[in-house]
Amino acid sequence: MRFLLIIFVWIFFVGGLWAYTANRDASLPAGPAQVADREVLTGAYVLEITPSFSIEKDPFALALDDAPQAPGLEVRLNGQALTVDPGKILRGKVIRITEGFAPTVGFNEFYVQASPPMSEIHLDHGLRVRLLDRGAPVVDHTIWGSRGAVVAGTVNFTLATPKEDDHDH
Amino acid sequence: MKFLFKKLPLFCSLLIFSSILLFSVLAGAAQFKKPVIVSSTTQIADFARQVAGDQAVVKSILAPGADPHTYNVTPDDVQIVLGADLCIENGLHLEGKNWMATLAKDAQKPLITATKGIQVLTISEGGQSLPDPHSWFSLKNAVVYVNNITRAIIAMDPEHSSHYQARAKLFLQQLRVLDGWIREQLNTIPPQRRILVTTHDAFNYFCREYRLNENNDFLSIAPVGWSTGAEVGAGITPERRRKVVDSIRDSGAPAIFVETTINPKQIREIAKETGVKIGGELYSDSMGPEDSAGETYIGMMRENTLLIVNALK
Numbered sequence A: 001m002r003f004l005l006i007i008f009v010w011i012f013f014v015g016g017l018w019a020y021t022a023n024r025d026a027s028l029p030a031g032p033a034q035v036a037d038r039e040v041l042t043g044a045y046v047l048e049i050t051p052s053f054s055i056e057k058d059p060f061a062l063a064l065d066d067a068p069q070a071p072g073l074e075v076r077l078n079g080q081a082l083t084v085d086p087g088k089i090l091r092g093k094v095i096r097i098t099e100g101f102a103p104t105v106g107f108n109e110f111y112v113q114a115s116p117p118m119s120e121i122h123l124d125h126g127l128r129v130r131l132l133d134r135g136a137p138v139v140d141h142t143i144w145g146s147r148g149a150v151v152a153g154t155v156n157f158t159l160a161t162p163k164e165d166d167h168d169h
Numbered sequence B: 001m002k003f004l005f006k007k008l009p010l011f012c013s014l015l016i017f018s019s020i021l022l023f024s025v026l027a028g029a030a031q032f033k034k035p036v037i038v039s040s041t042t043q044i045a046d047f048a049r050q051v052a053g054d055q056a057v058v059k060s061i062l063a064p065g066a067d068p069h070t071y072n073v074t075p076d077d078v079q080i081v082l083g084a085d086l087c088i089e090n091g092l093h094l095e096g097k098n099w100m101a102t103l104a105k106d107a108q109k110p111l112i113t114a115t116k117g118i119q120v121l122t123i124s125e126g127g128q129s130l131p132d133p134h135s136w137f138s139l140k141n142a143v144v145y146v147n148n149i150t151r152a153i154i155a156m157d158p159e160h161s162s163h164y165q166a167r168a169k170l171f172l173q174q175l176r177v178l179d180g181w182i183r184e185q186l187n188t189i190p191p192q193r194r195i196l197v198t199t200h201d202a203f204n205y206f207c208r209e210y211r212l213n214e215n216n217d218f219l220s221i222a223p224v225g226w227s228t229g230a231e232v233g234a235g236i237t238p239e240r241r242r243k244v245v246d247s248i249r250d251s252g253a254p255a256i257f258v259e260t261t262i263n264p265k266q267i268r269e270i271a272k273e274t275g276v277k278i279g280g281e282l283y284s285d286s287m288g289p290e291d292s293a294g295e296t297y298i299g300m301m302r303e304n305t306l307l308i309v310n311a312l313k
Helices: A002-023 B002-006 B008-031 B042-055 B075-082 B096-107 B139-156 B158-186 B204-210 B238-251 B265-274 B297-312
Strands: A045-051 A073-077 A095-097 A106-114 A125-133 A136-145 A151-159 B036-039 B057-060 B086-089 B111-113 B122-125 B128-131 B255-259 B277-282
Touching (some): A045 A106, B042 B086, B086 B096, B139 B158, B139 B204, B158 B297, B238 B265, B265 B277, B277 B297
Parallel strands (some): B036 B057, B036 B086
Antiparallel strands (some): A045 A125
């Protein structure tokens, strides 16, 4: 009888502890709170990227079966990949991106990555990133990479809500 | 009942303590049950470790400094492979008599070959063409290793796929930088002095990729064949030895090198005969021991390059 009582009390404690730890985090939210959508600015913006090198596919890129080989140039706006013409991108050629390009009011961030030719490991390389608003540059920044490494970096900028009187009448 | 009430505080304390202890052990064991990856060589173990990070336990059958060509498996190796979720071999007969494939097959564990898809260099030995298994000495081949290993690890543990991909991408970019650095370093050796003589034919991919040994079709110069074991094309022959001595005399090689995994006797004899210095000890079939500069793949390649450059330039 004494033995059974000990077992019962022991099970009670272990069970209680297990139930507590199993349900401890149940009241926490499953994911981050819904982020309020920010006003998207469309129409007038153009992104220009000018490499100081001919962009090539990176032979050191990760290649998995279920994912296409990474292109030589990768551009993301606020974490979302932008469509870039996969054609040959030569040194000094200006790449203009307008399609699917929608910065928002407030803080924005570009991520740009490009692979220089492996034959130019002795050179430093640069990528000029310009954001144009109706032809006028609002962001102009150059990202540098040294000794043939992949040129990668972020460009941060803040956009204000367009004023009503900015519209042409 | 009387006993229970009399000793109640002690009894309750013991119960609570033992419950917490038991629960902690069980919870800890469940939380830290990680997949186990077992590789044949130290290089592959390092690749797998770079990709898996702390999400998996990576073990290598070969200890640093061990020779994969002549290795004999032990009962401990069988136990290690029995606990594996994934086994990885180099392939191309690097593991003499395919000991890793046999271990995995006997334990009924999944096995992948890290060199699958590599552009293999073939060597003519005794009238036969043989694939050279030392393909990790080209950084571009190392990319194939890492891609194959990443695919296999993701298939084993798809839940952490993004973690593995992020780590693999970072490691591959480190390899890209290393590749550029090796080219830059070797470029400081005058072209006529870029002669690499080693104990066995382990450096064919390195010579081909980085343009060493022009007079030997950018391939290794070594008295011993591609394997130190008893396979076809292995071992030292008087003809090979004579060829090496002639190469050193013709080219005026300033130094020759021994390897960490092989007895240096033959190379020392050749150095004495030809009057050249020993340039140092290269990591070849295995990486260096823990806490050495060559304990990782990047470290191994870096140290080999520095040794070669310092001895030859």
